Amino acid sequence: MIRALLLLLAIFAIADPASAHEVRPAYLEITETDPGTFAVTWKQPLLDGRRLKLDPVFPEGCEPARERSEIAGGTLVRRWDVTCDLSTGTLSIAGLDRTLTDAFVRLNRLQGDDLSAVLRPGSLALDLSTPTGAPVLAYFRIGVEHILFGYDHLLFVLGLILLVRPRQLLSTVTAFTLAHSITLAAAALGGMRLPGPPVEITIALSIALLGAEAIYRTRGRDTLSQRKPWLIAFGFGLVHGFGFAGALAEIGLPKGAEVTALLLFNLGVEAGQVAFVAVVLALVFLATRLVRLPHGPARVLAAYAIGITGFYWVIERIAGIFT
Template sequence: MPNRPAILRWLAACLTGLGAWLMMAAPAAAHEVRPAYLEVIETAPGTYDVTWKQPVLDGRRLKIDPVFPEACAREGEYVASPGGTLVQRWTTHCDLSQGEIRIDGLERTLTDAFVRIDRLEGDDIGAVLRPAAPVLDLTVPTGAPVATYFRIGVEHIIFGWDHLLFVLGMVLLVRPQQLLLTLTAFTVAHSITLAAATLGGITLPGPPVEITIAMSIALLGAEAMHRIKGWNTLSQRIPWAIAFGFGLIHGFGFAGALAEIGLPKGAEAMALLLFNVGVEAGQILFVSVLLALAFVVHRLAQKAMLPARAVLAYFIGFMGSYWAIERIAGAFFGI
């Protein structure tokens, strides 16, 4: 027979450590899993318009920069910083049918870089440069990296703390018999707005979307506590409707990630589908881990279940409120 007091102490220590780690990591990690993007479009023979986008983490740009062949000087360069992205644009006149493009500093990061080169003649190039392989050979034609969008989708949900906490809140709020329908409603809703935004051009301003996502997380934390206290609320009676409504907003949040890198030319629908499937795979993986942990805790230390649920509910509510205040301050006061 296991030593239950020792197990309870161990679980409490794990929860405390996990909570402290999440509180330090989550604010910086929310919605920051985004690749860099380099777009090179030939507008006249030997003349290219270049756009370089890279994520900004905690107000600091990553020390990565595209390096073109030596003859490709930058002309008319200007820089903008919309939201959490650094955007640089310039024109260059050179021969990009030979040589290589390198993302300097990429090997010191965990970031991927999408590269798209549209030529007036010859094969276009679409590639993903990674820290282990940050160089693109311009003499080797490559197709659009459609399959990579699946991995981007998985990473966006697994490392996107705001979306993970929303899913965790739903798991805490709903009863087991409601879980499948509730998660399905959330999936269907964000799939609708993700497709509408990326393929149909239907968009919402980024700051209100991010603020609403944060508020939805805070609401779920509060509702999860209401369930623990035995209060019967609307969210508990029809959680699928709540999940569907907020899922529509979260879909615009997912679309924001795709907007940073765009969709590969000629394969937009397939790339979007793979991204969405990746998001769902990450979500299923996360929920499966949660249910497995809940089963183990229930079997070994059932008395720890209620305190653990309360700690998680308060943490979800706290983080949702923190993100909402942070995003409101950033949107309206530039803080």
């Protein structure tokens, strides 16, 4: 089992967490404030601190005015106003076909005939004269992508697999799932929010703690996380749920379909998590038959690798507050 975990840790070590930001969706909200006048909000993920070359393209005659921008939590937020006719024509995102990013588009009209859609490399334009339904099914895909490219969440799950005994794995992962589902729903539907930086730092601390606990296990020390791993998983799962909620807050939930979209996003997260655990267990099965490594040193090395990675992320995220 530990041999397979070492392979996965090597993958985490060479992966660039910043590259995961490119698959986060962009978000374009257009709200009609007066007849023919619209307030535009455009949110797009930054890649390694740089702006992706993505720009909304409005129908001819729509000129931006009073444009302002800010950077918030790895996202570039631009706002401006346009005065034009958005009842016909098409709306597109220039440069979308050269990225991995999807773009959620929401047009809120005074008369109530709102439009919403997901633009992606294979579907680049929205026909403004054609009614659309809320793209709730896209939230399942966003949930899957968020967990599979959320290296910190995956490393926490990997640490649980390393720490717990096989018979405890199901209850431990279930506790983690239940906890982050509770806080995700509370944040998305009930307005319970925590600031992003402390949440991200605590998530990194949870990984460092699991690494330390795994080291204690190799030394034969009895700890709470070994006696009741489900309790540790549940406690930190509550914090991880706020991390998921932060990602969801960047694109929002479609009006009139909030519960359905949230459920699909959460199911996507769980599907991605189950797929990850299945891959780990499959690698464990293969590694025990193909590779021969001393069990004790391999477990110690894996524990230190998880702990050091978590501690590095703690330092990196604290430093990010002051830069």
